[in-house]
Amino acid sequence: MSQEDLAQFLGTKGSAIGRYERDEMKPSIEVAAKMADYLVGKADIELGPKTLSRILKVSRFSEQDREHVFFVIDAFIANRKIQSITQ
Structure with a gap:
């Protein structure tokens, strides 16, 4: 999944995903929850x-x-x- 795809899924921008990856920025609680749901299979995409x-x-x-x-x-x-x- 590209940064843009993940960003679209999370409702944010691709540049934010890169900043998360480089530990320059922390996701909001809402975004972190969506990521967690995705990783444990609670999202639409498994x-x-x-x-x-x-x-x-x-x-x-x-x-x-x-x-x-x-x-x-x-x-x-x-x-x-x-x-x-x-x-």
């Missing part, structure tokens, strides 16, 4: 433990490395969409 573990590992990468990972994921998603249209 991730399995393997997926969540991978996302957390990627979130610790440098911004450049995260962008590379997301580029590959985005390319794969686009490829799957094209395949589903042509089949």
Whole structure:
């Protein structure tokens, strides 16, 4: 999940997510509660433990490395969409 996706889910901005990650800012109680609900599976979007573990590992990468990972994921998603249209 990108910072922008998480921000949209939480009702905040992507730059805020980056500031949370760098420990420059703490989320409000409301935002922290939404994050907690998401992490324990009470949110609309549920991730399995393997997926969540991978996302957390990627979130610790440098911004450049995260962008590379997301580029590959985005390319794969686009490829799957094209395949589903042509089949």
